[in-house]
Amino acid sequence: MTAQDRINAYWTGRAPSYDAYVQRPERFAADQRAWSEVWSRALPRGPLDVLDVGTGTGQAAMVLAGLGHRVTGIDLSEGMLERARRHAAEMANGPVIRRGDAVDPDFPPASFDAVTSRYVMWTLRDPDVAVANWVRLLRPGGTVAVVDSTWFPKGLDNASENFADFYDDQVQAVLPLATASSIDATAAVLERAGLTDVTVTPLTTIYELDRRFGVAPNHEHQMQFVVTGRI
Template sequence: MTDPTASFQASINEYWTERAPDYDAYQQRPERRDLDVEVWGRIWSAALPPAPADVLDVGTGSGHVARLVASLGHRVTGIDLADGMLEIAREHAARDAHPPRFLAGDAVAPDFPEGSFDAVVGRYVMWTLRDPEAAVANWVRLLRPGGVVVMADSTWFTDGFGNLYGDRPDGHLPLADARSIEEVADALRRGGLIDVTVTPLDDVLELDRTHGVAPGHDVQLQHLLVGRRG
């Protein structure tokens, strides 16, 4: 009998593998690339512990966040289940002075020993998690005492998620349907994080207004969500 969770996750992985080249090309647009590095560099630098720290980038995709965080002096591991994304991430990292390591891995259930990291980061990941609370609980387990989770995201599908990945099993991807960023913050709290804060990313919004967003998306305010292991 087919496991609906495994089948659904496989469809997500296939979607992002097929989309990887176009997704990466958008992120590498020359008119915006350096501005993104500057703005996001400030964002990650302010939210993360002092370098060098051990950082896990969940749902790393083509490695944009992992490589930027590594350039700040951190020891970074990026994981993803989409082979096409990992291939591109490794190609980019081969040119970096201090590259992250990129591994196949599940953002919901990362396979690392307890207390392996000082921080877990992710960008545009929370809405893609089949079980956000289980994912956050697993991230907390991976953190050392006082470690942080830092997530950048928004409410992308306020008009309805549709069938982007095909038939969605009941209860999966609950944050894809979020109407407020507070629903994402609450998932972090229920997963076991404390002192959760939500900060609007006005500088990113200004970049989006000036340079546009990916096809099929609307310009909207993104947020940085930060929570701490107790």
């Protein structure tokens, strides 16, 4: 298995429990409101053509579509894609969900007004190559907006997640942001890709929701950020 094969297999196995956590009824409405605000502030007024890379179960893609954007979500995990397609089918004007590589999306240049991701940068192989490819897909004035945090600054081997069978040394060797100790490392990737006005914004509303409802199993309560840049 390649490193990416192992990552795909891990997230396919995680898909049912991950989706159940995202969809839990006691927090769902509050999450929708909060994430709608996050993406509304991160992106220009639409409707836009948006590519959501590493879409997972489609949480961000669904919120973006709910804001009126024309959204395509791509992922390589078949388990995640199955969940995302199910949710998209239940929504009028929902996102288009297709198999695709976040590092090398297979679209013509200048296909989108924005490229987004949520919780992808840390588990992204070759992030510099990936973001350079995203920039190629943007139209003039386009935006990259990524949400992430510094999830594992002490290393994946010390994480409480059950990574051992999939995030082995081979995988960790190609994930330069997995153990970053500062979100500035993610911002630097956007800057190296030639994006301008790179901005890091703490997501205080999400932090407060995590405080109120609790965080995902095996996670700590910590600040998340949206990092944006424009061409």
